[in-house]
Amino acid sequence: MTSLESTLDALKLHFGDRLSTTEAVREHHGHDMSRQPTRLPDAVVYAESEDEVARVVSACFEAGIPVTPFAAGSSMEGHTIPLKGGISLDLTRMNQIVQVNHEDFDVQVQAGVTRKQLDAHIRDTGLFFPIDPGADASIGGMASTRASGTTAVRYGTMRENVLALRVVTPQGKIITTGRRTKKSSTGYDLTKLYVGAEGTLGVITEVTVKLHPIPETIASAVCAFETMRGAVEAVVATIQSGIPVARIEFLDEVAVEAANRHAGLTLKLAPTLFLEFHGSPRWVEEQSNTVREIADEFGGSDFEWSTRTEDRERLWKARHETIYSNRTLRPGCKAFTTDVCVPISRLAEAVLAAREDIDNSFVIGKIIGHVGDGNFHVGYLIKPEIPEELAEAERLAERLYQRAIDMGGTFSGEHGIGISKLKYLRREHGDAIDMMNAIKAAIDPKGIMNPGKLGQVE
Numbered sequence: 001m002t003s004l005e006s007t008l009d010a011l012k013l014h015f016g017d018r019l020s021t022t023e024a025v026r027e028h029h030g031h032d033m034s035r036q037p038t039r040l041p042d043a044v045v046y047a048e049s050e051d052e053v054a055r056v057v058s059a060c061f062e063a064g065i066p067v068t069p070f071a072a073g074s075s076m077e078g079h080t081i082p083l084k085g086g087i088s089l090d091l092t093r094m095n096q097i098v099q100v101n102h103e104d105f106d107v108q109v110q111a112g113v114t115r116k117q118l119d120a121h122i123r124d125t126g127l128f129f130p131i132d133p134g135a136d137a138s139i140g141g142m143a144s145t146r147a148s149g150t151t152a153v154r155y156g157t158m159r160e161n162v163l164a165l166r167v168v169t170p171q172g173k174i175i176t177t178g179r180r181t182k183k184s185s186t187g188y189d190l191t192k193l194y195v196g197a198e199g200t201l202g203v204i205t206e207v208t209v210k211l212h213p214i215p216e217t218i219a220s221a222v223c224a225f226e227t228m229r230g231a232v233e234a235v236v237a238t239i240q241s242g243i244p245v246a247r248i249e250f251l252d253e254v255a256v257e258a259a260n261r262h263a264g265l266t267l268k269l270a271p272t273l274f275l276e277f278h279g280s281p282r283w284v285e286e287q288s289n290t291v292r293e294i295a296d297e298f299g300g301s302d303f304e305w306s307t308r309t310e311d312r313e314r315l316w317k318a319r320h321e322t323i324y325s326n327r328t329l330r331p332g333c334k335a336f337t338t339d340v341c342v343p344i345s346r347l348a349e350a351v352l353a354a355r356e357d358i359d360n361s362f363v364i365g366k367i368i369g370h371v372g373d374g375n376f377h378v379g380y381l382i383k384p385e386i387p388e389e390l391a392e393a394e395r396l397a398e399r400l401y402q403r404a405i406d407m408g409g410t411f412s413g414e415h416g417i418g419i420s421k422l423k424y425l426r427r428e429h430g431d432a433i434d435m436m437n438a439i440k441a442a443i444d445p446k447g448i449m450n451p452g453k454l455g456q457v458e
């Protein structure tokens, strides 16, 4: 009997049906939302408590078996694919809200709680959790990918919003990183080390995140522009004027067409900004008027704003679902979706160059973005099974990444590295990669946590 078989047999005694080796369950855990091919784990274990996580990880450490944490599976770059087999550790059943601390504006949740679940739970407290990656991702998964989304321009990313973590280390020990305070200067910041570690340094079991007061008034707005340059320059001018927009999202003409077809909207086919303002009624109106004036200056027209919840929900639903709308543009395609982030002063240049690359290629592509913080997504609508199309998308993506790096930006603002972007990591970080590898080797000496990814770059 191999050590894998004997470890699975031993775990089966405790987990029973919560340890599965069926094809369907392994298949579900063998991919994420990326274009990367599926790779099956040998088994899937559903943990229901921190002790159970520690039990699985200790057993795997003992036997040298790979463990890949798996939550909502919504990551975009192959993060959850168990490259070396082993156990996919499913955390979705660890979904308890541990403690809401209204007076301190924070909440402790188990890692598998999803952001929509958290929002529903705290709605009556007058507080909300702002980070909104579109998908109903888990808080543990969002911490692990250092996620953000449409509201990061105002409220920050997971990096700014995670206060503390409980983590099962690769040896199966349970540690706490951070406190519930706004500040601490006591030692290495292990919380930040785990935020964005993509499951390669241990398993997060509990997360303490900041909450924010629900704004008195929320207004949304849409504005179409004559040109892409005008739309993006209006964003830059808005940010540089210090207007605290809560959301400012760009959709190019192709993305608007996709949103119209998918969500039944009737937006003008033009580069468009979706915006949101938070504050008192007067303050929201003031912000909105100032942005309207800026938009006018850059060729914006039909600036429509509304404080009606249904208008707002319809707009953001359409925005979030643009990722599912690709097939309305090209039936049978799978988007090669990627993201970069540049300093705001280089945004217009970066977006226009990305568009020009697509226009000069035989591949269709669309650009959408959380442009308020310099972050935008490009989706190449390809059929990955056609090698020329995949190679062309890789070529365009590589140009996009290199350009972002050359501008002082990063080749991922929020989706992270997973498998797809590993080969570019050294271009951005240079010799700092050796330090990342050393950290991985020190914390996970047997390399069992999500192997073949971050921390093991050649």
Ligand SMILES: Cc1cc2nc3c(=O)[nH]c(=O)nc-3n(C[C@H](O)[C@H](O)[C@H](O)COP(=O)(O)OP(=O)(O)OC[C@H]3O[C@@H](n4cnc5c(N)ncnc54)[C@H](O)[C@@H]3O)c2cc1C
Binding pocket: 032, 033, 068, 069, 070, 071, 072, 073, 074, 075, 076, 079, 080, 091, 111, 112, 132, 133, 134, 135, 137, 138, 139, 140, 141, 142, 143, 144, 145, 146, 147, 148, 149, 150, 198, 199, 200, 202, 203, 204, 205, 320, 323, 324, 414, 415, 450
């Ligand atoms: C429609 C759509 C829109 C999206 N938009 C955005 C966006 O705007 N911004 C953005 O940032 N992302 C976006 N994403 C990507 C995705 O939602 C995020 O990457 C999210 O943070 C992943 O969370 P998850 O729970 O799905 O994690 P998973 O995909 O299950 O896992 C992600 C990674 O984290 C690790 N992991 C998961 N849970 C734990 C844990 N408890 N402990 C340790 N490691 C763990 C996994 O091993 C894996 O490496 C989008 C995805 C979709 C489908």
